[in-house]
Amino acid sequence: xxxxxxxxxxxxxxxxxxxxxxxxxxxxxxxxxxxxxxxxxxxxxxxxxxxxxxxxxxxxxxxxxxxxxxxxxxxxxxxxxxxxxxxxxxxxxxxxxxxxxxxxxxxxxxxxxxxxxxxxxxxxxxxxxxxxxxxxxxxxxxxxxxxxxxxxxxxxxxxxxxxxxxxxxxxxxxxxxxxxxxxxxxxxxxxxxxxxxxxxxxxxxxxxxxxxxxxxxxxxxxxxxxxxxxxxxxxxxxxxxxxxxxxxxxxxxxxxxxxxxxxxxxxxxxxxxxxxxxxxxxxxxxxxxxxxxxxxxxxxxxxxxxxxxxxxxxxxxxxxxxxxxxxxxxxxxxxxxxxxxxxxxxxxxxxxxxxxxxxxxxxxxxxxxxxxxxxxxxxxxxxxxxxxxxxxxxxxxxxxxxxxxxxxxxxxxxxxxxxxxxxxxxxxxxxxxxxxxxxxxxxxxxxxxxxxxxxxxxxxxxxxxxxxxxxxxxxxxxx
Numbered sequence: 285x286x287x288x289x290x291x292x293x294x295x296x297x298x299x300x301x302x303x304x305x306x307x308x309x310x311x312x313x314x315x316x317x318x319x320x321x322x323x324x325x326x327x328x329x330x331x332x333x334x335x336x337x338x339x340x341x342x343x344x345x346x347x348x349x350x351x352x353x354x355x356x357x358x359x360x361x362x363x364x365x366x367x368x369x370x371x372x373x374x375x376x377x378x379x380x381x382x383x384x385x386x387x388x389x390x391x392x393x394x395x396x397x398x399x400x401x402x403x404x405x406x407x408x409x410x411x412x413x414x415x416x417x418x419x420x421x422x423x424x425x426x427x428x429x430x431x432x433x434x435x436x437x438x439x440x441x442x443x444x445x446x447x448x449x450x451x452x453x454x455x456x457x458x459x460x461x462x463x464x465x466x467x468x469x470x471x472x473x474x475x476x477x478x479x480x481x482x483x484x485x486x487x488x489x490x491x492x493x494x495x496x497x498x499x500x501x502x503x504x505x506x507x508x509x510x511x512x513x514x515x516x517x518x519x520x521x522x523x524x525x526x527x528x529x530x531x532x533x534x535x536x537x538x539x540x541x542x543x544x545x546x547x548x549x550x551x552x553x554x555x556x557x558x559x560x561x562x563x564x565x566x567x568x569x570x571x572x573x574x575x576x577x578x579x580x581x582x583x584x585x586x587x588x589x590x591x592x593x594x595x596x597x598x599x600x601x602x603x604x605x606x607x608x609x610x611x612x613x614x615x616x617x618x619x620x621x622x623x624x625x626x627x628x629x630x631x632x633x634x635x636x637x638x639x640x641x642x643x644x645x646x647x648x649x650x651x652x653x654x655x656x657x658x659x660x661x662x663x664x665x666x667x668x669x670x671x672x673x674x675x676x677x678x679x680x681x682x683x684x685x686x687x688x689x690x691x692x693x694x695x696x697x698x699x700x701x702x703x704x705x706x707x708x709x710x711x712x713x714x715x716x717x718x719x720x721x722x723x724x725x726x727x728x729x730x731x732x733x734x735x736x737x738x739x740x741x742x743x744x745x746x747x748x749x750x751x752x753x754x755x756x757x758x759x760x761x762x763x
Contacts, residue, residue: 307331341601343587349595359471359503361450364423366443368393369468370416371499371555371627374665374736375408376400376432377415380499383450387443393431396663400438401430412555421445434653452503455481460639463490463546467511470503470559475510482514482542492638493543495567496551498577498630502558505535505586505605512563513539515548515572523562524610525586525603532606548573549634552620553627557581565607565618574621574637577630584614623691626684628663636687643762646685648677650757657685666737668759675754676732676739686750686763699731699738701748708747710740720747 311331315324332346347355357363367386370377379397382389401407402418419427428442452474455465463485467474482493505523512522516537524534550564550573561580568575586603606612624633636644636658647656648668655664662685666678680690683701691700699710709719716730729741742759745752751762 339601343583343585343599344601345599347597347599352591352597355589355599359469361452361469361471361473363420363448363450364445365420365448366427366429366445367448368419369499370399370412370419372412373398377407377412383448386448387446391441391443393429393441394433396433398432399429400432401428403428404430423447451477453477453481455485457485457488457490458494458635460635461489461491462494462635462638463488463492464494464496466496467500467560469500470505470507472504472507474503474507478511479514479539479542486542490546492547492549493573494549494551494631494634494638495573496631497556497560497564498551498553498627499555500557500560501555502560502562502583505559505562508559508563508566509535509537510539512566513537514542515544515567516570517541520570521608522566523608524606526606527603547638549637550575551577551630551634552580552618553578553630554581554617556618557583561613561618562605562607565611565613568618568621569608569611575618576622576624576634576637577620578623578625579619580613580617582613582615582617584612584616623689624684625690626681628665629657629681629684632657632660632662632685633687644686645763646682646761648682648759648761650675650759655681655685666739669734669739671732674729675742675759677742677745677759679731679738679740682740682761686761688748706748708744710744718744718747 311327315322315327336344336346354363367383367388368379369381369383371380376398379393379395379399381395382393399407399415402415407415407418419429421427423445425445426442427445428440430438430440432438450468452468452471453465455463458464463482465478465481465485467478485493509522516522518537518539520537521534522537524532526532548567550567552560552564552575556564557580561583564575564580567573584605585601586605587599588602590598590600592598604612604614622633622637624630641658645656645658648664650670651667653664653667654661656662664678664681666681668675668677670676679699683690688701688703693700693709697712701708701710706721710731711717711719712731714730715726716728718725718728725747729743732739732741742752742754745761753760
């Protein structure tokens with residue numbers, strides 16, 4: 285028998301009380317009588333957050349004054365941190381880039397390093413936003429990162445958090461007359477900085493362009509609209525926003541087509557969101573260039589930041605946006621024109637699309653941590669391995685490096701490898717069944733699955749008429 289000790293407050297019944305009236309009464313009772321003696325400010329914050337949470341919209345948030353300041357600073361390219369850009373990995377995040385002059389650079393951290401702990405706590409399988417939040421913190425405080433680097437034992441680095449000024453646009457000239465521009469975020473000066481970088485690259489001899497929107501969370505929609513004007517003629521719709529009353533407002537290009545006539549490869553991935561998706565969608569709809577990489581995040585809503593008289597702001601979802609072809613991409617994202625899911629190969633794929641090679645060559649070595657793809661060194665997360673007399677290669681990496689598309693078929697668990705000339709289906713199971721050129725092969729060596737990675741036996745490359753040479757653990761594949 286359960287016993288409850290309850291004290292009822294004396295008073296008249298509250299028949300017909302409105303929700304607003306009930307809220308005020310509950311707030312007063314909790315503030316005055318609860319055993320924890322909560323502060324009134326805490327209760328109001330909790331009530332606001334509860335109200336926002338009922339919308340079940342992750343993009344509508346109440347920002348306190350300090351949070352609003354941090355949000356504004358991020359759009360201006362200023363934040364407190366250690367100066368690293370990270371990307372999700374198989375279990376741990378890897379460092380993509382080190383900001384010049386930052387605490388991370390001064391401490392000797394390098395691009396390609398893997399972070400496995402923050403302040404001694406293992407971060408395996410944690411979400412990237414949570415990890416970033418742990419690394420960032422108040423200026424002048426310290427954070428300890430445990431780094432994993434090929435060729436040495438794991439080691440700790442203690443960093444002093446400081447104010448970082450991160451330009452939202454970086455550009456460089458690559459070989460073959462290719463200009464490369466990366467946009468980290470769409471801030472207040474991004475559009476002007478992009479045009480300046482593009483003009484500079486053209487003056488240096490760039491005739492083609494790689495626009496890198498990977499890991500770009502978005503920002504000001506107006507910046508995306510302005511940049512679209514560097515590619516699309518004046519007066520064309522870049523994006524339309526549609527509110528809850530189904531009223532539509534369209535935004536048009538006003539630029540001078542600085543990139544006119546330039547072939548463009550647009551790099552995207554699952555962290556390309558919001559304004560970066562709006563720009564990528566417009567360029568895709570108008571046939572300006574090819575989207576290369578992974579399907580984008582799928583944030584097709586527009587938020588309005590409303591300053592509050594009491595301080596802080598409400599970031600409120602007020603509309604959906606539509607692409608020029610009237611596509612709605614919320615929750616679905618943009619499908620790339622050329623799918624390359626291996627992050628380390630996406631830039632190489634863009635280069636090859638702009639400057640197609642006469643042949644593609646991939647070189648791997650047994651136990652090696654790098655592959656050579658058309659003469660360029662590319663980080664290799666899964667090295668070839670040998671079991672008995674059979675050599676196995678990381679399936680996705682090898683075929684995507686050779687220009688094939690690799691898809692896992694959820695209907696039967698098979699792996700499909702295809703390009704415009706050939707296709708093969710590799711089925712799971714011990715019999716190693718393969719469907720190649722419409723013919724069933726029943727005695728092929730089965731695929732190998734190890735540590736959540738799929739490996740293909742070297743002998744199965746014969747299904748694709750590839751030239752393969754093996755010399756003292758060095759494997760050369762030519763297409």
